Amino acid sequence: MMAAFLFPGQGAQRPGMLHQLPRHEVVENTLAEVTSALGDHITKFDTSEALQSTVATQLSLLAAGVATARYLQAQGIDPTVVLGMSVGAFAAAVTAGVISLHDAVLLVKERAELMQGLFPKDYGMAAIVGLSESQVQQITETVYTDKAPVFVTNINAAKQIVTAGARAGLSQLIERAEAMGAQRAELLNVSVPSHCRLLEPVASALRERLQAVSLSRPNCTYISNVQARATYTAKGVQSDLANNIAHGVRWSDATEVAVELGCDLFLEMQPGHALTDLIHQAHPGSEAMAITDAMMSRILRMTTKASGQS
Structure with missing residues (x-):
């Protein structure tokens, strides 16, 4: 089987997430590596109180994602x-x-600090389910003002659209979406307006910072957030890491590319599960699982059987 590893973003966090990772030497070593880069124990960052911070949330997600991936590889x-x-x-x-x-930890920390510093309050993101991208775009154009800007950002599925901006504008957008027949319209557990032009100062800082970071050619196919295309060069990944914060994420298109490349097993790293649900909806012929201890035996059986048949 050809596996795609899915790494969730902000909104997937939950208290205790780092303490719920699989018990394995490679996981412990990964958390120690993050702690060394930070100069502070990463396992202090996953409390309910700490996760109110964008910085703690993004660093915890990075640590959990890499640790889970390394566990699978082990x-x-x-x-x-x-x-x-x-x-x-x-x-x-x-x-x-x-x-x-090490470099990813420092970059994510800077990224999150800049995001939090730009928009310490009154901004966020909202999900609209049941309306198309064009319908949500129409609503944003109606409610947008310079004092309360709102934008269409992530296209998670054909009728699962994420928006970002000022909470005052998002509140109006939610009301209009519900009036248009949205199945669900709600604020997300995200305190900054990610993936829109309001975050261009962060993208600019990351572009400059990444110039000084040593990067290598990817050892597997990397699919970008911004363009939803397969990327095979260090420069392509560098561009995506810097720019995705100020651009929308074409997640639905990205998973379509993975299927076209032959992926038939999608494994979502801890602590996520929403990306798995999206795969089930969009690609019912593919296997998709969120990684838990309980799921590992099934995953190992599937991959072992597939290897035996090849």
């Missing part, structure tokens, strides 16, 4: 393709061997 399961949602792209890049975990 079991003999390697990815053919890696895809990361938003900050998950950094974990995907580490897993693909493009960037060291």
